Amino acid sequence: MVEEREIHELMNKDIFTDRGSFCGHIVDAELDFAKYKMKSIIVDAAKGSYLAEIVGGKRGVIIPWEMVKAVDDVVIVKHITTPAVGEE
Numbered sequence: 001m002v003e004e005r006e007i008h009e010l011m012n013k014d015i016f017t018d019r020g021s022f023c024g025h026i027v028d029a030e031l032d033f034a035k036y037k038m039k040s041i042i043v044d045a046a047k048g049s050y051l052a053e054i055v056g057g058k059r060g061v062i063i064p065w066e067m068v069k070a071v072d073d074v075v076i077v078k079h080i081t082t083p084a085v086g087e088e
């Protein structure tokens with residue numbers, strides 16, 4: 001069950017991939033109130049970060065909670081890979 005305190009503590013935490021790449025900061029969270037579980041985190045992709053290279057510095061990038069591996073002083077998410085240009 002998700003508690004309000006836990007959600008509040010997530011806000012503004014730095015996010016890194018499990019390979020050490022910086023992604024950005026948590027700005028919001030999406031909850032599933034029917035199941036009392038975290039559904040996703042909303043991230044601002046920091047300029048020059050790994051995530052910004054993938055999505056182009058967008059605000060409000062949704063990362064499913066299933067991709068979150070650890071939460072402490074920072075949040076660790078699974079490394080995201082993209083296919084090379086021209087690869088199918």
